[in-house]
Amino acid sequence: MLIMESFSGNTIHSEGHQYSYFAGNNYLGLANHPDLVKAANEGIRNFGLNFAASRQTTGTSTIHLELEKILADFKQQEDAIVYASGYLGNKILLQALKGEYDAIFADSSAHASIIDGFPSDISKIYFYEHRNATDLELLINKHKSIRPLVITDGIFALTGEIAPLDEIYPVAEKYNGLLVVDDAHATGVLGENGKGTPEYFHLEHAPGIFQTETMSKAVGVYGGFISANHDVIKTIRENSHVYGASTALPPPMVAAACAALRIITNEPERREKMLLNALKIREGVKNLGYNTTESCAPIIPILFNDQKDATGLSDFLKSKGIIAPFVTYPVKTVQYIVRITVSAIHTEQQINELLNALEDREKRRRETGK
Ligand SMILES: Cc1ncc(COP(=O)(O)O)c(C=O)c1O
Structure with a gap:
């Protein structure tokens, strides 16, 4: 496990060395942004670190309500709710939607938080082939579901693949x-305004689609959120145990998230830069002959059949001052993955150094067979 001594957003220090950091999910480079740091400090000044209380008792402040309003506006939804763990979002939403579905159909590579989120009293749970809408439909027919709930990652955490909602949604519908x-x-x-996978497929206003989201990745802060119609959010507020x-x-997280949302809305160029950086790396990786996935997402996996090749590459990059981890967690895959993740704040020099190191490694492998 890597132990960090400092983190700047695109570099880290570990064991006394500085590394270029192509890991984590700080996609827009907001985690160290001065506006967020300032807002977090103000949050501490005004409210301290923690109310040590749940939202329903005495843990709701004006900034919690402000953040929920900002999120609802950002997502053009009637309402939104924030909670302290993105991971629990699937559990919270599936509970809130109970009674509206009789069976769950999940992508076979769904994230652990989806699997953990299945309600314990739902027995009809089926897995369709990864990203395969035809298989999804066969499965729904086979099991004669009256009202299916289909659930998938938007971008898959390990492979960066995007779920084909343009094929999956029509089946659900x-x-x-x-x-x-x-x-x-x-x-x-993803999406013209960064509203996620439904927006990417122009389905953001389609009925019957829900998202579970987190503020701990591109938003640069921490915590989960769901935006939806008043009824769903009211059900969560009133009934969710989580x-x-x-x-x-x-409070400092809440204040920083408000600042982050303002930047995401006002600076679309950050998203564009991140996607350009991702494109440049993915094309470079492919041109060097490595095996990767087709996507525009800022997760660029390098896929190997042999674990030793994957750990060998990650170790080699580290020796060149670059962190790109060998990742096995948290979903099922049949291959071994070195996962490169990209941020809007990676410099051209960092990207060139990464691609040069990947080229060196590939040359050596060809020359020595190792
Ligand atoms: C697909 C997916 N869902 C949910 C989560 C959990 O979000 P959080 O880390 O904000 O709790 C993660 C990763 O952390 C994830 O990759």
Whole structure:
């Protein structure tokens, strides 16, 4: 495990050395942004670090309400709710939608938070082939679901692949179902305004689509959120145990998230820069002959059949001053992955150094067979 001594957003120090950091999910480079740091400090000054209370008791402040308003406006939804863990969003939403579906159909590579989020009293749970809408439809027909709930990651955490909502949504719609998209990696990243995978496929206003989202990746802060119609958010506020019986999101995080949302809305060029950086790296990786996925997402996996090749590459990059980790967690894959993640604040020099190091490694492998 890598132990960091400092983190600047695109570099880290570890064991006394500085490294270029192509890891984590700080896609827009907001985690160290001065506006967010200033807002967090103001949050501490005004409210301290923590109310040590749940939202339903005495843990709701004006800035929690302000953030929820900003998020609802950003997503053009009636309402929004924030809570202290993005991971729990799927559990919270699936509970809130209970009674509106009779079976769950999940992508076979769904994130662990989706699997953990299945309600314990739903027995009809089926997995369709990864990103395969035809298989999804076959499965729905086979199991004669009256009202299916289809659930998938928007961008898959390990591979950066995008779920084909343009094919999946029509299936959910045809069977009078709901579609839930875990957009942890797509908020602030995909779509014309950074509203995520539905917006990327021009489905942001389509009925029956819900997203679970996080503020701990592109937003640069921490905590989860759901935006939806008043009824769904009201159900969560009134019935969710996670929301009602866990400590409110800490005030400095809430204040920083408000600042982050302003930047995401006002500076679309950050998203464009991140996507350009991702394109440059993905094209470079492909041109060097490495195996990767087709996507525009800022997650660029290098895929290997042999674990030793993957750990070898990650170690080699580290010896060149670059962190790109060998990742196995948190979803099932059949291959071994070195995952490069890209941010809007990676410099051209850092990207060139990464691609040069990848070229060196490939040359050596060809020359020595190792
Ligand atoms: C697809 C997906 N969903 C949910 C989460 C959990 O979000 P958080 O880390 O904000 O709790 C993650 C990763 O952390 C993720 O990759």
